[in-house]
Amino acid sequence: MDLKSHSEEKIDSGLRSLGFLYPQTENELKSFNELYSDFPYELDGSEISPDRIFKEVNEEENTGIEEKKSPNLYFKRVVLAAEIANQLHTEPTFGHVKFQKLVYLCEHRCRMKLNDRYCKQAAGPFDRKFMHSVDAEFSKQGWFDVRKDDTFGKFTYTPLPGLEKYKKYYQNYFAADNDSIQSLIDLFRKENTQFVELIATLFACWDEAIRKKEIVTDAVLIEKLYRWSKEKEKYQNDAVLRAITWMKEKEIVPIP
Numbered sequence: 001m002d003l004k005s006h007s008e009e010k011i012d013s014g015l016r017s018l019g020f021l022y023p024q025t026e027n028e029l030k031s032f033n034e035l036y037s038d039f040p041y042e043l044d045g046s047e048i049s050p051d052r053i054f055k056e057v058n059e060e061e062n063t064g065i066e067e068k069k070s071p072n073l074y075f076k077r078v079v080l081a082a083e084i085a086n087q088l089h090t091e092p093t094f095g096h097v098k099f100q101k102l103v104y105l106c107e108h109r110c111r112m113k114l115n116d117r118y119c120k121q122a123a124g125p126f127d128r129k130f131m132h133s134v135d136a137e138f139s140k141q142g143w144f145d146v147r148k149d150d151t152f153g154k155f156t157y158t159p160l161p162g163l164e165k166y167k168k169y170y171q172n173y174f175a176a177d178n179d180s181i182q183s184l185i186d187l188f189r190k191e192n193t194q195f196v197e198l199i200a201t202l203f204a205c206w207d208e209a210i211r212k213k214e215i216v217t218d219a220v221l222i223e224k225l226y227r228w229s230k231e232k233e234k235y236q237n238d239a240v241l242r243a244i245t246w247m248k249e250k251e252i253v254p255i256p
Helices: 002-018 026-035 050-062 073-088 096-109 128-141 163-188 193-211 218-228 230-234 237-250
Strands: 119-121 124-126 144-148 155-159
Touching: 073 096, 073 128, 073 163, 096 124, 096 128, 096 163, 096 193, 124 193, 128 144, 193 218, 193 237, 218 230, 218 237
Parallel strands: none
Antiparallel strands: 119 124, 144 155
8 A cells, every 4th residue: 555655656746747747846846847948938937936836736725615716816807807898898099008008907996916917018017918818708708809900900899799798797706896996997988098008107107116115206206107118208297297196186096
C-alpha cells in the first residue's frame, strides 16, 4: 500500500513538473521552467511565479462551499459591460474607447479591486485581455452582435434575442451598486470619447497618487496626466483643470 502511494506521488510530481498539474514545490516548478525555457510565452511571467501559483493552489484547496458559489469575476465583469452597452449602444458617441473607459470607471465605483489588470495605454487605463474578449463573450452569450466598420474603425453593438438574459445576473451581482452605476452611465451618456478618455485617465492618475500616498493636488494630477503618454498633449492645460473641477463637483474621484 505504501509502495503504491509512493509510486502515485512520483507520477503526480512528474506531471506537475511537466505542467499538467499545478507545481507544488520549487523543484517541480524549476523542472517545468527548464523544460519550457525556449517556449515563447505571451504573458509577462507573473502568471507562473512560485508565490502566485502556491497561493492560488492553497486558496482553491481552502475555499469553502459558500465561497465557491460566488460569481466568477470575469463573467461578473462581462455582465457589467453588458449593462453599459445595453444602455448606450444607440448613442452616436458610443464606441470601443468610450466603452472601455466606462467599464473602468464603473468597476471602480463598485469597488472591484482590479488595478493590476489595467495597463497604461495612450488612450488611458486599458485591460487588454478583458476588452479583447468581451465582444466575443457577448456573441457567445447571445447578447450582442459586435461589428467593426473597417472604413471608420467604429464598433457597433446590435442587441440579439438573448440580451434580456443578462439582466438577472446583473440584478444578482450589482443590485447594491446599481444607483451608482446608473449615475455614471447617465453622466457620460452624451459626452464624446475624448472627454471620457480624459476623465478616465485623470481618475487613474488620481488613484495612483492615492495608492502611492502622495498629496493629491491639481498640479500633481496635471503632471501625471502629461507623463502618462505624449498623446495627452492634445489636452490644453485649461481643459484639464476644468475636467478636474468637474470631477470634484460630480464626485468622480477614487475612493481610498
